[in-house]
Amino acid sequence: MSQHYACISFDFDAMSGLVARGLTTPTPVSRGEFGAIAIPRILDLLKRYEITASFFIPGVVIGTYPKECELILAAGHEIGHHGWTHVPPANLTPQEEEDGLVRGMETIRKLTGNVPRGYRSPSWDLSNSTVELLLRHGFLYESSMMGNDHEPYRVRQGDVVLVDEPMQFGKTTSLIELPISWTLDDFPHFEYLRVGQSLAPGLQNATGVLENWVNDFEYMSQTCDWGILTYTCHPYVIGRGHRMIMLEKLFEALQEKDAKFITLEQGARLYDQRSPFNA
Template sequence: MNRHYACITFDFDAMSGLVARGLTTPTPVSRGEFGAVALPRILDLLKRYDIKASFFIPGVVIGTYPRECEQILAYGHEIGHHGWTHVPPANLTPEQEEDGLIRGIEKIRELTGAAPRGYRSPSWDLSTYTVELLLRHGFLYESSMMGNDHEPYRVRQGDVVSVDEPMQFGKPTPLIELPISWTLDDFPHFEYLRVGQSLAPGLQNASGVLENWVNDFEYMRQTCDWGILTYTCHPYVIGRGHRMIMLDKLLKSLQEKGAQFITLEQAARMYDERSLFHA
């Protein structure tokens, strides 16, 4: 029997992603605050469809919004690691990265009673040390890379990347990758953002984004017997009125197409059973 899965995921960054970009004045901070306003409406929508989602939360956000994070947990959703701050690992020293990883693990353990099984890097930018650290600290999966669209795979370690020589691929590790894509992320489509001389225009019509997101699932359904498609949203982005209507339509459309909704941890365990790791 065909099995087509959809993972609805949220990066509850609040203001941490903006602060990490140096935007610390009142307006960008308030922009992040809207995530806490939007969260209850998102949780209510997921409950209406009986969907369990995966929420990735930086440690500083758990400290800033403990009640909201407790509410996510109370609704039965997965809570994954999203850094201590929202500074990308690629911008940290190995010592800073591991310190933040440990602090985030402990904050999630304090919230949930258990260490997180999944990791998603801030800004989807891993360092050359991240995989080693995730393996060292017992993570089952990570979800920050784009080497496939709806087929999980094992994360490699030891790639050699050179500007003027062929790529040398490292060896697969037990760590499972649940791939993502900027095309299935709400932020680049919707957020207007100025940082220095750069501009992210965003503000796209939600109907066009909805069509793309539904069609990616439809393509998976037409071309493979088994697959997992991961959508990434941010409460302060998707939580605006017209985008909430879009999210509602997305969940309804996927449901009508036979999507089975699972968390990323469930997806990783399912893949692990289908494709046993051989060292």
């Protein structure tokens, strides 16, 4: 029997992603603050549709908004690792990355009573050390790469990437990838952002984004018997009124298409059962 899953995930960055880009003045900080306003709205919507979601939260945000994080936990949602800060691992030294990984793990353990099993890189930019660190610290899965759309896979380690030679693929590890895509992320569609000479225009019509998101699930349903599609939202982005309406319409459309909603950890475990790791 065919089965198609939808993972609804939220990166509760608050102001940390903006601060990591050097935007520390009052207005960008307040922009991130809206994430805390959006959390109760999102939790209420998830409850009404009986959806359990995955929230990836930087350690600094757990420290800044403990009450909101406790609400997420009390509602039964997964809390995954999203760095200590929102600085991309590719911009850190290996030691800085491991120190932040451990600090974030301990913060989540204090909040939930358990170490996180899933990791999502800030800005979806892993370093050459990330996979080794995740394996060393016992992570089951990660969700920052784009090598597939609705089929999880095992992460490689030790790729050699050269500009003027064919790529040399590294060895396959036990770490499970729950792939993502910028097309299924709310930020590039909706957020207007200026950093230096760079401009992200955003501000797209939510109806068109909804159509794309529903059609990606429809394509998965038409082309495979089993698959997991992961959607990524940010509370301070998706929490605005017209986008909350879009999110509710997404839930309705996916339910009409017989989607089964699961967390990313549940998705990783399902994949692990279907395709056990063979070293």
